[in-house]
Amino acid sequence: MLASDAAYASLREDIVSGRLGPGTVLGEVEQAARLGVSRTPLREALARLAAEGLAVAGKGRTLVVSNLSAEDVRHLFELREALECQAARLAAQRGDRTVFARLAERFAGAAALVSATDPDQVAYYGLVAELDAALDEAMASPYLLRSLATLRTHVARARRLAHDNPERLAQAAHEHRLIAEAIAEGDATLAAQATAVHLRASLANILASLAAAGPGDPAGPHDPADPHEPADDGEPAGPHDPADEVGHPHPGAAA
Incomplete structure (x- = not known):
């Protein structure tokens, strides 16, 4: 694996999991040292994160982890409903019904x-x-698959904002069961409707969690006075490092 790929995978996982929260400065020097790579592959990794919307421009030449507000979550779910309902329709028309029948039983x-x-x-x-x-x-x-893959990265971040509880998870399991059953029956319309019901309930749960958390919720801007926030290294770009092509990925980097 190239050093840039390893750095990207590790940073992406840290952002999605919440270990690097919204507003955290992604300083080149600090992150390169943390991940065990030189700055050239680190910049490539940061550029990929910015292209995915996981990082945005901060002060100076730095990037920071992007915010995920309640309004962002609403926009995300508008797209999610359009894509996932269509995916459910197509699965009902084209999929192996026995696969979804078994999944319905497990749910x-x-x-x-x-x-x-x-x-x-x-x-x-x-x-x-x-x-x-x-x-x-x-x-x-x-x-559609490629569009969903990008979307799911942001969905995973949004899900972290919700406080899972047994009642909601039990209801979600029932919703997933209805989706799987509709696909197993080959009913494209019902599969899309069941998907929409599930997504709207999920959105309501996340928004309720954000409202309950108030101004200090994890989706809010990072406090620049936070002593745990990495400082902006502010250093100019350095020369290409011949070791960039191999690097030493962080132990937590995805394969």
Whole structure:
């Protein structure tokens, strides 16, 4: 893996997971040292993050992690509903019905996957990821697939803003079951409608969490006085480093 790819994967994961919160300065010197790469591949990684909307211009020549406000979440879900409803329609028309019938059965017992000791709900969201993967394969639409891949990065960030609770997850499991059942029955209209119902409930849950959090919510701007915020290194670009092509990826970098 190229150093720039490793740096991008690590930074992207840190942003999506919330380890690098909105407004955090992505200083070249600090991040290059943290990730074990030189500044040239680090710049390439930052450029990719900016192209995806995960980083935006800050003061001087720096980039900062982008904000995700309630209004941003609303706009995100407008696009999400359009894309995912179409994906559900296509899956119902083109997919293997037995695959979705099995997923519907598993979602019927998904409440048992919700763990009070796992804030990330790995088991539950693992099943959701299986449904997403089945939809991706069934819809057989490469352009739609690429659009959804970009969208899901921001959806993952938005989901971090919501406070998962057993009641909401149980309801979401029921909603996913209805989506899978509609696709298994080959009913494209019902599959799209069930998807829309689920997405609107998810949006309401996230917005309620943001409203409850108030001005200090994690989507708000980062406090420049925060002692944990990396300082702007403000250094000019340096010469190309011959080691850039190999680099030393951070242990947490995705493969």
